[in-house]
Amino acid sequence: MGTGTMAGVYLPGDSTAVLRELPIPEPGPGQVLVEVGASGICGSDIGYIYHEHKGHRGVDGPAYRGVVAGHEPSGRIVATGPGCRRFGDGDRVIVYHIAGCERCDNCRRGYPISCSAPEREAYGWQRDGGHAGHVLVDEASCVPLPDSLSYVDGALIACGFGTAYEGLRRIGVNGDGDLLVVGLGPVGLAAGMIGRGMGARRIVGVETSPVRREWADGLGVFDATTAPAASAEQTAAAVSELLGAPGAATTIDCSGSRAGRSTAIAGAAEWGRVSLVGEGGTLETEVSDALLHKQLTLYASWVTSLTAMTELAVHLDRWGLRPERVVSDRFGLEQADEAYRLAAGQSRGKVVLVPGS
Structure with missing residues (x-):
């Protein structure tokens, strides 16, 4: 060359x-x-x-x-x-x-x-x-x-899917609990698909854009999607109704917005695990009721590792995704x-x- x-x-x-x-x-x-x-x-x-x-x-x-x-x-x-x-x-x-x-x-x-x-x-x-x-x-x-x-699969793994996978690995998504995904842009869609591969029991997505909700619904990855309500607590109540459970065991914010992060925290069940991967914005939360009394654990991750990206490519192949x-x-x-x-x-x-x- x-x-x-x-x-x-x-x-x-x-x-x-x-x-x-x-x-x-x-x-x-x-x-x-x-x-x-x-x-x-x-x-x-x-x-x-x-x-x-x-x-x-x-x-x-x-x-x-x-x-x-x-x-x-x-x-x-x-x-x-x-x-x-x-x-x-x-x-x-x-x-x-x-x-x-x-x-x-x-x-x-x-x-x-x-x-x-x-x-x-x-x-x-x-x-x-x-x-x-x-x-x-x-x-x-x-x-x-x-x-x-x-090659298109590979390009998506190179950043968005790798970022979503790292966030889901940190919170240990598995078949014992449900997954809430906040923000259904490319990284949120990746989180839903990978969460399905990791065995999440039910997966619910939250997204402001009706166009993106419609696209996500058409992928057949999410059990349900919903628009955010007036407050994070009201959105969390809607998510709980969709799940038929008092919150999700694992949640991930892919929106990078203060409202999205608040929703990921409010939508977590007691002893839940919350992953933050969306860039930018701020995090603002009440501490006692929102975090301490629910015994939540918050994880933050930035992209992923070479090893995990290699692992993800193998998993996607094995999962048929x-x-x-x-x-x-x-x-x-x-x-x-x-x-x-x-x-x-x-x-x-x-x-x-x-x-x-």
């Missing part, structure tokens, strides 16, 4: 996506070149980069450096650099979207997302990402993609501007770019 050009999508920060030509890179030591099969559009990119929010101004974390966008790629390795030992040409992979230092405790635990070294870089933020024909990645960033899963079911819209790279407008607006489910489509 290393010769020729390819198209790549950039986010200038003015609510547009721009297509530019750039050279196809050549892998160096410990690097692989991945021919991108699919690349998801993530809500964090929309909120922090697409609309010239904090990512462009360098507030609350490393700034976007004007690179090819997209941190949710999967594809096929077409070239390897010197020193690569685990993956080779032709291997199908998911790309974990953070390249860490590989030396700190977090990296050694498999969590480069929490690497604090100066050289930590995110694909699509500080180094070229997956919204292109090819993406150059560290071999250490690769996760095997089972043959039964598509296909993440691409939550995809409502697919676009080619040349339609990236249209795709981002939809993802930033009222998309029903996940929006994905598929190079060459």
Whole structure:
């Protein structure tokens, strides 16, 4: 490889996506070149980069450096650099979207997302990402993609499904109890699907958008969905009625909103476990009745680990679940501007770019 050009999508920060030509890179030591099969559009990119929010101004974390966008790629390795030992040409992979230092405790635990070294870089933020024909990645960033899963499946595992899985693992979702999912965007849909695979007895979703509720209902993953009521307590009462039980043993907030987090707490049963994975916003709660007297445990998690992402891909294969079911819209790279407008607006489910489509 290393010769020729390819198209790549950039986010200038003015609510547009721009297509530019750039050279196809050549892998160096410990690097692989991945021919991108699919690349998801993530809500964090929309909120922090697409609309010239904090990512462009360098507030609350490393700034976007004007690179090819997209941190949710999967594809096929077409070239390897010197020193690569685990993956080779032709291997199908998911790309974990953070390249860490590989030396700190977090990296050694498999969590480069929490690497604090100066050289930590995110694909699509500080180094070229997956919204292109090819993406150059560290071999250490690769996760095997089972043959039964598509590249679109892999792109969804790369971020949203991985994030949902980590949150559900922390609260120990299983067949002994019910699951409440608050916020039915792509991560919430992933939580419902994975919760089904993990054996949750019943799964109820809460979502403000009727369009997203209708899409979620059509997936056949949730036993019921409902719109939020006037208060978190009223919503929790509606959830309890749907479950036929005084709250859910496990709840997860994927909305990233104060109201959503309050609903996840109010909707938990006594001795329940609450997972917070939605980015942004604030958490505000009464303590005694809402937390202490119900004996709740709150967990917070940020994305997932390389090990858990590998595990999730194997589980999805074993469960016979296909993440691409939550995809409502697919676009080619040349339609990236249209795709981002939809993802930033009222998309029903996940929006994905598929190079060459």
